[in-house]
Amino acid sequence: MxxxxxxxxxxxxxxxxxxxxxxxxxxxxxxxxxxxxxxxxxxxxxxxxxxxxxQMGTNIITIQPGYGSPQGGNNQADSQPRQITWAEAQGLSRKVAGLEAVAPYTNAWGRPLMDDKPLDMPLLGVTGSFADINKLTLAKGRFVSDLDGYAFFGVLGAGAAAKLARMGIKEPLGKTVYFKNRGFKIIGVLKRVDEGGMRPFEINPGMMIPLQTSFLFKPERNINAIMARLKPKADRHRVKAAIERYFKGDLPGAGVQVRSAEQLIAxxxxxxxxxxxxxxxxxxxxxxxxxxxxxxxxxxxxxxxxxxxxxxxxxxxxxxxxxxxxxxxxxxxxxxxxxxxxxxxxxxxxxxxxxxxxxxxxxxxxxxxxxxxxxxxxxxxxxxxxxxxxxxxxxxxxxxx
Structure with missing residues (x-):
């Protein structure tokens, strides 16, 4: 049929x-x-x-404190967080040849106030290169600069600016946000960036202040993490090994965690x-x-x-x-x-x-x-x-x- x-x-x-x-x-x-x-x-x-x-590029790496024993042992009970100091972060680009830009940052949660109203936003202490590595774009104003030193300036993320807008503050530039009894003048507002990837999640909902200023609210001048961009054609594995050697120093059991965008993508x-x-x-x-x-x-x-x-x-x-x-x-x-x-x-x-x-x-x-x-x-x-x-x-x- x-x-x-x-x-x-x-x-x-x-x-x-x-x-x-x-x-x-x-x-x-x-x-x-x-x-x-x-x-x-x-x-x-x-x-x-x-x-x-x-979007940020596959040549981005992050460096975060690791855990290890000062005696170099493997006993988990003796493990301690490996603090990254500001001095180490400053010397990183000089000691590791494969890095094109370095952006150390600190973070802190608190209850900043504006007009006596709590904002509940995170704060990031950053350098000028932070915006370049994370491909941040300004909606208005300017970003913090390495020349700001200990100035009390702040740059709002898009989420933080939207929160202020809901409070009736449509134009935040020039306004003052108070954090731990210190007033931060808003000098810029960022456009919204895609969350995830290598970017810190605090960018959109938070406020960025000069890194030096953030040390005023910390007992020690330590860094939470470092973002870095590799030079063109730099070998990722060699750079990673050089960074680990640099931070190992005199503590054979303590080091840092180095992760690249390519590694995370895989x-x-x-x-x-x-x-x-x-x-x-x-x-x-x-x-x-x-x-x-x-x-x-x-x-x-x-x-x-x-x-x-x-x-x-x-x-x-x-x-x-x-x-x-x-x-x-x-x-x-x-x-x-x-x-x-x-x-x-x-x-x-x-x-x-x-x-x-x-x-x-x-x-x-x-x-x-x-x-x-x-x-x-x-x-x-x-x-x-x-x-x-x-x-x-x-x-x-x-x-x-």
Whole structure:
């Protein structure tokens, strides 16, 4: 029997049993839509995260205090935080040749006040190179400078400026924010930057002050972390080793943690792949349920159409023709459900991307999975009903009323 004729007969049979067809479609639509949405969301999250790193450049590294024993041992009970001093941070660019720019910073949480109203914002003590390395853009005013020394100046992040705007302060430049009884004059406001990546999370909601000034609120002139940019063509591994040697000094068991953007991107990509596989596995459960639903609907169809099968066999149809018709019906059902599921899955992924600010794209893997898996389900779960239909005894089938 020609394939075209089999497809036409399959479509007629499905059109004649609309309720049964819709029930079979629902399970496949939900299953395929879930897989497409989950896989696409996983890939979008990975791409968005990687994009945040690449916006700053893959030649950025961070240096943070590590833990170690002053005696050089491995006893965790004796481990102590390795403090980074301001003097060490100043000498870093001179001692390590592969660094183009260095931006040490400190951070502190407090309750700054403006007009006697608490702001609950973090403070970052930074240098002038901090804005360059983090690619910060000013909305108005200027950024802090290394020449500011111990001046009480502040630059607001976009989130902090928005908070002041909600308090009725539309123009913060020139206003004074009080922190620990010291007044900081606002000299600049930053545009919003993407959070995540290598940037400190305090930038948007916080206020940046001169690094030297931040030492007035600390018992020691220590640095919380250092951001640095590598010179072009500098070997990341050699620079990392040189930094670790520099900070090791006379404390053989204590050092620093040096992490690069490339290293974090590789780790994040590995985690995202596992996350995407997990999401796909979760969505596959609904696919399995949908496939079982298709098989049950097709078994009901075989039971209801026993007389039709008997007539066809009596008129000369072969077992292969009957089997092919039911298999084609199953595949058509699953393909139609797959296409609808793809549309719904992509739509759900688009909504999630817009709500969360992710980069939206249509996953080629998701589309391939949608079409391929729906076809596979149609064949796999339609084979048993089709086989059962083809093996019906035509005489017994014709006797059914």
């Amino acid at each position: 020609p394939l075209g004729e089999i497809v036409r007969e399959a479509l007629k049979s499905q059109a004649a049993a609309k309720q049964r067809t819709i029930l079979a479609l629902v399970g496949i639509v939900i299953g395929i839509g879930s897989v497409i949405a989950l896989v696409t969301v996983g890939e979008m999250v990975q791409l968005t995260s990687e994009q945040q790193f690449r 780790e994040m990509a590995k985690q995202s792949r596992l996350f995407t596989l997990l999401l796909g596995a979760i969505g596959s459960i609904s696919l399995l349920v949908g496939g079982i639903g298709v098989m049950n609907v097709m078994l009901v169809a075989v039971s209801e159409r026993r007389k039709e099968i008997g007539v066809r066999r009596a008129l000369g149809a072969m077992q292969a023709d009957v089997k092919a018709q039911f298999l084609v019906e199953s595949v058509i059902l699953c393909l139609a459900g797959g296409l609808i599921g793809i549309a719904l899955g992509v739509g759900a992924a688009y909504v999630l991307a817009k709500v969360n600010g992710w980069i939206f794209f249509v996953s080629g893997l998701g589309l391939t999975l949608g079409v391929g898996v729906s076809s596979a389900i149609g064949v796999s779960f339609g084979y048993f009903p089709a086989r059962q239909a083809s093996r019906l005894d035509p005489i017994l089938a014709l006797r059914d009323q």
